[in-house]
Amino acid sequence: MAGSSRLTSVSDWLRPQQNRMIVLLVLAGVAMLIPLVVNNYVLEVLTNAWFYTILCLGLNIVVGYAGLLDLGYAAFFAVGAYTTGILTSKFGVNFWLTIPVAVSCSMLAGLIIGGPTLRLRSDYLAIVTLGFGEIVRIIARNLDITGGASGLIGIDRPSIFGLELSRGIHFYYVFLLLAILACFVSYRLQNSRLGRAWQYVREDEDAAEAMGIGRVAVKLYAYVIGAMFGGVAGCFFAVKMTAISPETFTFSQSVLILLGVVLGGMGKIPGVIIGAFALVLFPEVFRGLGSMRMLIFGIVMLVIMLYRPEGIWPQKQREM
Amino acid sequence: MSNLDIILQQLANGLILGSFYALVALGYTMVYGIIKLLNFAHGDLYMVGGFVGFLVLSLISGLMGSSWAGILCSMVFSMLAVGLLGVIIQRIAYVPMLRAPRLSILITALAVSMVLSNGVMAITDGEYLAFNTDLGYEGLDLGNVFISYTQLVLVVSASLLMIILYLFVHKTLYGKAMRAIAIDQDACRLMGINVNRIIALTFFIGSSLAAAAGVMAGVYYGSLHFFMGFVIGLKAFTAAVIGGIGSIPGAMLGGLVLGLLEAFGTQIPFIGSEWKDVFSFGLLILLLIFKPTGLLGKTEIERM
Amino acid sequence: MITKQVKAIAVGILASLLIVGQGWAADVKIGIMVPTTGSEATAGKDMENAIKLAVDEINKSGGVLGKNIVTITGDDGCDPQMATAAASKLVSNDVVGVVGGYCSGATLPTLKIYGDAGIPFVVAAANSTKLIDANPGTAFQINSTGFDQVNSAVALFKEKGVKKLAIVNQGDGYSEDLARLTKEKWTGMGNEVVAYAVVNKGEQDQSSLVTLIKSKRPDAVFWTAYYSDGALLIKQLRQAGYHKLIAVGDGSNSPKLLEIAGKAAEGVYCFSNPTADYLPAAGDFIKNYKARYHQAPDAYGPLAYDGMKLMADAITRAGSTDKAAIVKALKETKDFNGITGAISFTDKNTLAKSNFVVLIARGGKWMLNK
Numbered sequence: 005m006a007g008s009s010r011l012t013s014v015s016d017w018l019r020p021q022q023n024r025m026i027v028l029l030v031l032a033g034v035a036m037l038i039p040l041v042v043n044n045y046v047l048e049v050l051t052n053a054w055f056y057t058i059l060c061l062g063l064n065i066v067v068g069y070a071g072l073l074d075l076g077y078a079a080f081f082a083v084g085a086y087t088t089g090i091l092t093s094k095f096g097v098n099f100w101l102t103i104p105v106a107v108s109c110s111m112l113a114g115l116i117i118g119g120p121t122l123r124l125r126s127d128y129l130a131i132v133t134l135g136f137g138e139i140v141r142i143i144a145r146n147l148d149i150t151g152g153a154s155g156l157i158g159i160d161r162p163s164i165f166g167l168e169l170s171r172g173i174h175f176y177y178v179f180l181l182l183a184i185l186a187c188f189v190s191y192r193l194q195n196s197r198l199g200r201a202w203q204y205v206r207e208d209e210d211a212a213e214a215m216g217i218g219r220v221a222v223k224l225y226a227y228v229i230g231a232m233f234g235g236v237a238g239c240f241f242a243v244k245m246t247a248i249s250p251e252t253f254t255f256s257q258s259v260l261i262l263l264g265v266v267l268g269g270m271g272k273i274p275g276v277i278i279g280a281f282a283l284v285l286f287p288e289v290f291r292g293l294g295s296m297r298m299l300i301f302g303i304v305m306l307v308i309m310l311y312r313p314e315g316i317w318p319q320k321q322r323e324m
Numbered sequence: 325m326s327n328l329d330i331i332l333q334q335l336a337n338g339l340i341l342g343s344f345y346a347l348v349a350l351g352y353t354m355v356y357g358i359i360k361l362l363n364f365a366h367g368d369l370y371m372v373g374g375f376v377g378f379l380v381l382s383l384i385s386g387l388m389g390s391s392w393a394g395i396l397c398s399m400v401f402s403m404l405a406v407g408l409l410g411v412i413i414q415r416i417a418y419v420p421m422l423r424a425p426r427l428s429i430l431i432t433a434l435a436v437s438m439v440l441s442n443g444v445m446a447i448t449d450g451e452y453l454a455f456n457t458d459l460g461y462e463g464l465d466l467g468n469v470f471i472s473y474t475q476l477v478l479v480v481s482a483s484l485l486m487i488i489l490y491l492f493v494h495k496t497l498y499g500k501a502m503r504a505i506a507i508d509q510d511a512c513r514l515m516g517i518n519v520n521r522i523i524a525l526t527f528f529i530g531s532s533l534a535a536a537a538g539v540m541a542g543v544y545y546g547s548l549h550f551f552m553g554f555v556i557g558l559k560a561f562t563a564a565v566i567g568g569i570g571s572i573p574g575a576m577l578g579g580l581v582l583g584l585l586e587a588f589g590t591q592i593p594f595i596g597s598e599w600k601d602v603f604s605f606g607l608l609i610l611l612l613i614f615k616p617t618g619l620l621g622k623t624e625i626e627r628m
Numbered sequence: 629m630i631t632k633q634v635k636a637i638a639v640g641i642l643a644s645l646l647i648v649g650q651g652w653a654a655d656v657k658i659g660i661m662v663p664t665t666g667s668e669a670t671a672g673k674d675m676e677n678a679i680k681l682a683v684d685e686i687n688k689s690g691g692v693l694g695k696n697i698v699t700i701t702g703d704d705g706c707d708p709q710m711a712t713a714a715a716s717k718l719v720s721n722d723v724v725g726v727v728g729g730y731c732s733g734a735t736l737p738t739l740k741i742y743g744d745a746g747i748p749f750v751v752a753a754a755n756s757t758k759l760i761d762a763n764p765g766t767a768f769q770i771n772s773t774g775f776d777q778v779n780s781a782v783a784l785f786k787e788k789g790v791k792k793l794a795i796v797n798q799g800d801g802y803s804e805d806l807a808r809l810t811k812e813k814w815t816g817m818g819n820e821v822v823a824y825a826v827v828n829k830g831e832q833d834q835s836s837l838v839t840l841i842k843s844k845r846p847d848a849v850f851w852t853a854y855y856s857d858g859a860l861l862i863k864q865l866r867q868a869g870y871h872k873l874i875a876v877g878d879g880s881n882s883p884k885l886l887e888i889a890g891k892a893a894e895g896v897y898c899f900s901n902p903t904a905d906y907l908p909a910a911g912d913f914i915k916n917y918k919a920r921y922h923q924a925p926d927a928y929g930p931l932a933y934d935g936m937k938l939m940a941d942a943i944t945r946a947g948s949t950d951k952a953a954i955v956k957a958l959k960e961t962k963d964f965n966g967i968t969g970a971i972s973f974t975d976k977n978t979l980a981k982s983n984f985v986v987l988i989a990r991g992g993k994w995m996l997n998k
Contacts, residue, residue: 044720048713073430120613126426127362128612131561135605138558145799146598146826152808154801157736157762170744172716206425245708247737247762249801252708255554259434266431287665288713297665299446302438309432310420330843337835344833450667452856454887461867470869545832545860547888555830587836597837598799598826 035180039173047172049288051244054179055237056280060264061186061273062233067262068271069199070226071206072122073130076137077261079117080231082144082253083110084238089156089248090149099162103239110235111228113140118227122220137258145250155249159242175244182240183277186233190273193229202226256298263301266308269315278316329468334587340475342583343482347537348560349567349575350489351530357506357570358526361418364433366534367557368440369406371550373535374542375444377402378455391458392477399539403532410531411524419520437557445550452549455542478540485536486576489529493572502526506570562608568621577619655698656691656949658683658939659718659747661728661738662932663706672730674926675752676701679727681917682936692943704738706731715741723747724949725942727935730928732756733801739767746951748942748958752935753901753928756805760976768958768977770938770968771901771931776982777878778809780899782817784986785848788873794823794846796837796861798853806852806877822846827857834861838868848873855880859888866892875899878984881927886992898987898994902968903927906985906996909967934966 017023039047059081066074087106091097121132144150151157161170169175193199201222204212213219242248264283269275287297308315348370355363380398388394417436421429463472493499501522505512513519541556542548559582567578582604589603611618660679663672683697691697700721702714711734718726719741726742729735729751736758742749743764751759755771763769785793793814797807804826811821822844825837838861841849849865851858851874858880865874875897876885886893904910904917904925913933917925939954941964946953964971972980986997 045713045717047720048716052709052713067427071425071427073427075434121609124612124616127360127430128565128616130362130430131565132609132612134558135608139602139605142599142602142799152801153799153804154733154756154758157758245712245737246740247708249708249733249736251733251800259438262431262434287710296442296446298438299442302435302442306417306432306435306439309428309435310417313424313428330839333839334836337833337839341833341835450669452859452884452888454859454884454890456887456890472867541832546863546890547832547856547860549830549856551830552832555828556832587839590836590840597828597840601828 032184039176044172047176049284051172051176051179053281053284054176054183055241055244056261056264056284057183057277058179058186058233058237059261060268060276060280060283061183061190062230062237063261064265064271064273064276065190065193065233066226066230067265068276069194069202069206070223071126071202072223072226073126074133074227074230075130075255075258075262076117076133076135076140077230077234078253078255078257079133079137079140080110080113080234081238081241081257082140082250083113083231084235085242085248085252086144086150086156086238087235088239089159089242092243093156093159094149099160099239099243100164103236106239107232107235110231110238114228114231115224118224122223122227134255134258137253137255141250141253144253151249153250155247155251156242157247159246159248161246162243169243175240178240178244182236187273187277189233194271194273198222198225263305266305267316269317272315272317275315275317326468330591332466332469334591335584336469336471336475338584338587339580340479340583341586342563342580343479344537344541344556344579345560345563345582346576346579347482347485347533347540348556349563349579350486350572351534352561352564353567353569353572353575354502354526354530356564357572358502359418359422359509359523361429362433362561363530364430364557365413365436365440366530367553367555367560368437368444369410369531369553370534370538370541370556371548371553372409372440372444373402373406373531373538374455374548374552375448375453375538376405376535377539377542378453378548381455381457395457395539395543399536402535402539406535406538407528407532410527414524414527441550441553448550450550452547455546455548457543457546459543474544478544482537482540485533489533490572492529498522498525559604562604565608565611565616565618568618571618571620574618574620581619655696656693656943657721657723658697658699658936659721659723659726659728660699660701661704661711661714661718661726661735662701662730663734664701664703666705666707666710668706668731671753671926671928672703672706674929675728675730675932677921678913678917678925678929678932679936681913681920682933682940685916686937686940692940693947693949697940702728704728704731704734706734708734708737711735711738712741714738719745719747724951725750725939725954727932727939728752729754732759732805735759736762739763742766746955748939748951748955750935750939750958752932755901756802757809758801758805760978763977765977766955768938768961768973770935770966770971770979771928772982772984773978774806774809776979776984777806777899778813779982780984780986781810781850781875781877782813784875784897784899785814785850785873788848790819790847790873792820792822792844792846792848794825794841794844794849795821796823796825796827796841796849796851796853798829798857799826800829800853802879803853803877807850810850810852827853827861829857831857832860834864835868837861838864838870841865842868842870846872848875850875850877851880852877853879855882855885856888859885859893862889862896863892873897878927881987881994883994886989886994893989894991896989897997898989900985900987900994901927902930902983902985904930904967905994906987907967913967930968934968934971937966938964938971 063077066072084106087109088102091102117136145153161168201217205219205222264279268279351366377398380401385394417432421432459474501517563578563582564575566581567574589600590597662675687696702718704711704714715738726749730753732754735754739762743766749767751767751769753771755773757774795807797803823841858876878900881898881900904914942954942957946957969983974980987994988997
């Protein structure tokens with residue numbers, strides 16, 4: 005087929021490290037310069053795409069690297085957003101100081117839910133994470149400190165070196181930098197000792213255990229690091245929106261993030277980025293299809309799982 | 325109302341709700357028992373069942389009226405149609421995935437669920453449908469406890485379906501084959517059992533039970549919505565786990581236990597209705613951690 | 629070859645984004661922000677229709693300041709994230725004002741975006757009291773706020789001799805807000821709230837809650853959320869033999885509630901913003917709307933129509949399309965004669981005089997309660 009041979013030629017060309025660096029640099033340059041030529045609306049959409057890139061990369065560590073299905077990822081994102089929201093709006097804490105707190109809180113949430121449940125069978129784990137996601141949302145809805153069902157409003161915009169981050173372009177660069185950071189961390193993790201342990205556990209858990217890899221500990225790492233990504237994204241989400249409410253952190257949100265991961269290709273960084281962009285750009289470009297959006301996403305996801313479970317991005321040649 | 329009246333009324337509420345949960349939980353448990361698949365789309369089959377029943381009832385109400393005769397007829401039709409849908413889903417989406425990693429098959433199941441619920445949403449424009457029947461509000465008034473005839477009929481038919489299922493699984497050859505496949509699929513194949521056909525049969529029965537519950541819910545509550553399968557799907561899964569997933573009597577027991585817990589949970593001060601779901605999901609998580617085999621499940625050691 | 633492909637794709641994506649983002653030149657540009665997709669698309673499209681109807685009428689009679697009004701729609705999808713994108717889209721198209729706002733949750737984060745750009749925003753439907761606190765001073769709410777609805781509700785309960793009240797909401801921003809305010813007001817008046825409960829969205833079985841409510845013997849049950857689950861609650865309350873007063877909030881003002889609840893809904897009270905059917909001044913509006921769109925206007929059409937007319941009036945009074953001048957003119961609005969009633973604003977930019985009406989279900993229809 006012409007399409008597949010073309011794809012192969014792309015991946016052939018991309019194999020040498022040098023060529024890959026060129027593409028990366030060009031892409032980074034384009035991403036940096038785009039705000040100079042587009043209007044606020046496009047900027048807002050692209051900011052959103054980078055934001056989802058961070059979330060999808062975080063979930064990718066859990067789903068793609070460690071092979072665990074997490075259906076409550078929005079919970080970690082919620083913990084980060086609410087921690088920052090509460091600390092800044094109710095206690096007047098400086099935004100930058102809330103980041104370590106928020107990240108610790110979401111990592112703690114990852115530990116609490118992951119610790120006892122990662123011994124479970126993977127389908128039980130899916131349900132447990134789903135239940136956990138719902139519990140976090142309902143708690144946020146019922147407590148006074150989280151602003152109840154209407155959520156928190158009036159979260160202050162942060163400033164850096166005297167510059168208040170308030171315009172669209174500021175947040176574009178914030179999320180772009182975070183996304184690049186997320187890519188870098190993901191890339192380093194993928195090729196680390198831990199990354200290989202994840203792959204081993206994902207492919208054959210018992211054999212991995214027999215080789216001396218502590219499977220629960222390794223999975224827990226994936227969980228907590230994934231939660232960390234969600235927490236960071238949540239912090240900046242809270243100050244960008246200035247208002248957060250439980251409606252943002254529903255099961256559908258978790259599914260949407262998972263969709264981004266599956267669409268592009270689980271475990272592959274470029275694939276996950278493409279997935280995140282597809283998620284955000286699709287409804288903006290095909291507005292007429294509004295109510296059919298999730299149906300189309302569902303069908304695409306089904307087709308991908310049946311015919312191309314490795315996702316849109318071509319499979320790596322170098323297999324271990 | 326005296327305290328005793330409240331207890332009795334909540335008991336009745338819990339049993340009625342529990343029989344819905346049990347019917348849906350049965351499908352989860354049967355499919356899980358036989359191919360170890362957590363069928364996320366099961367709750368959506370319940371929803372589709374409700375819509376098919378509604379469609380049939382509105383088509384035949386001219387002929388048979390929208391009272392019990394019409395309802396029964398639409399329920400049977402909906403069970404057949406959704407049973408077939410279940411088999412089609414199994415053939416298209418699950419058969420190719422049986423040897424795939426568990427993560428892939430779970431995501432596939434999630435995708436099927438998305439397609440079903442959003443497909444119905446696209447067709448109905450996301451609107452609520454009013455499921456109108458000619459059933460009255462009459463019922464048994466036992467002092468302060470009130471049970472309508474509709475509720476009675478629903479509970480009785482749910483119990484009947486469950487008894488038939490129990491007899492089918494334990495007294496017929498097909499049932500024996502199902503139980504055998506749950507234990508060892510490859511050995512069954514060697515013994516000449518048509519494994520694929522039995523698995524399809526399991527999907528058919530599980531899906532049609534969900535459809536029956538969907539039609540009953542439509543009749544009883546009077547409205548249908550594309551999202552109605554989500555909540556009950558989760559609750560029914562919880563019920564299946566409480567009873568011990570894979571066990572048919574366990575699903576029935578689990579449904580009733582969850583129904584009763586929810587009914588009495590509302591009555592507990594300080595927990596109240598807003599914390600009800602935290603209560604049932606928390607219970608599910610604790611149960612999975614400390615007693616994943618549930619009340620009636622057997623301990624099994626297996627590779628993940 | 630590869631770079632060509634990549635370039636083509638990149639150009640394609642950028643071009644499609646730019647096309648979406650492009651606007652018109654000259655004229656007076658007004659933004660419409662409503663949900664045209666998603667669960668609330670029906671209401672949003674109705675508002676968009678009503679606003680466009682108003683624009684046509686204004687343009688036919690000479691426009692504003694001698695210029696025509698053109699509109700551009702931002703779809704908020706009733707979702708906070710989509711709403712910020714929609715608001716940025718309108719801002720980057722240099723609109724001089726925005727009319728719309730249906731879902732309170734989605735409208736909330738946009739207030740700051742419009743406020744930062746100094747753009748006047750006439751909020752036609754969204755009426756959570758949270759909007760009042762979040763208002764940077766450029767937004768104007770022409771729908772009565774939750775406070776007004778609470779006053780209508782409490783007045784009705786008093787009139788009907790209610791002592792013990794049960795309040796049920798659905799755990800979302802809008803209905804929780806209304807429930808909490810009602811509870812505060814009712815207990816503040818020395819009365820009793822015997823049950824205060826939440827129904828989880830999409831849960832069909834409310835029998836255990838109904839039993840709980842019945843056991844507390846309230847004189848009235850007030851459902852503050854939307855029609856779909858409200859209909860189920862009404863039905864199950866009546867089936868369980870609760871025969872006293874039931875009232876529902878403006879989110880339940882829909883014929884669907886009566887359809888789903890059937891005869892159980894008979895005699896249920898509903899507090900509502902003024903919908904076209906109950907407005908004596910809306911005759912022409914209904915006629916023109918039907919002629920143009922071949923369907924009857926929905927609940928928030930009249931308010932959206934008034935919002936647009938008010939915006940045009942403010943621009944005329946300001947004498948320019950300067951945003952600050954329009955905000956000032958809106959603030960000085962005195963008894964603007966809309967089809968939903970006279971519009972003036974309080975110092976918090978909310979409607980000075982409540983326009984809430986009380987409806988009652990009779991024979992499967994909502995009627996004005998007299």
